[in-house]
Amino acid sequence: MDKKEFRVLINYCFLIGKYTVEAKTWLDAEFSDTALGKSIIKDWYAKFRPGEMSTEDGECSGRPKEVVTKKVVTKTLKNPQNDFK
Secondary structure, three states: OOHHHHHHHHHHHHHOOOOHHHHHHHHHHHOOOOOOOHHHHHHHHHHHOOOOOOOOOOOOOOOOOOOOOHHHHHHHHHOOOOOOO
16 A cells, blocks of 8 residues: 555544544554554644645655756866865
8 A cells, every 4th residue: 555545544534533543553453564653643643633634745845856967067076165085
């Protein structure tokens, strides 16, 4: 089972009123080989409580990915602040 499917099951447990411990117990009983940890279930419950019902990954802010090209490598190696000895 993938992460998205587990999130939907966690959302289901939340909507029917199960506590996190009950959800963990149920998931362990049904999917013992791939069940999630308590902290992951708690994190998703915390997300669902204010009314956010999406099970998708959120946007990740931060540094954008850069493509490694010959130009970028040459520029990095020529930079006098880098010490690649």
